[in-house]
Amino acid sequence: MKGGTGGPPHRPRQLFADRGYDFDKYRRPLWKRWIKSVIARRGMPQGSGLGTVRWVVERTNAWIHGFRRLRIRWELHDDVHEAFLKLACCVITYRRVQAFC
Incomplete structure (x- = not known):
């Protein structure tokens, strides 16, 4: 194996x-x-002080749920939903980088 x-x-x-x-x-x-x-x-x-660590995760989940297509899972196939999740993460990262430039 x-x-x-x-x-x-x-x-x-x-x-x-x-x-x-x-x-x-x-x-x-x-x-x-x-x-x-x-x-x-x-x-x-x-x-x-535990909330300061957890807040980062909660904030990120809130950003992802800000995309209407991901709020409720409409896709029947896992790969399509995962593709939208990855796309949302790319958009969130791009926006964060743009905020620092």
Whole structure:
């Protein structure tokens, strides 16, 4: 059997999560794999700083959903939907580069 393409898989050093995952049943598997869990504690006030990392992902998802064709998946074929996703990412990247020039 032939191996996959690319380099060897790497293990993440940290995993960020919100308060919904503040249970030992989620932390233990990470500890066993030597992955540091950065999970907001329940009952603690806001302002832990975890939202600053997550906000980047939420913002990017909002940009992608700004394209009407991607808001609701109308395409029946996966490859067509994936092509529109890639096209949207190209347009978003182009707009960001233009903003800095």
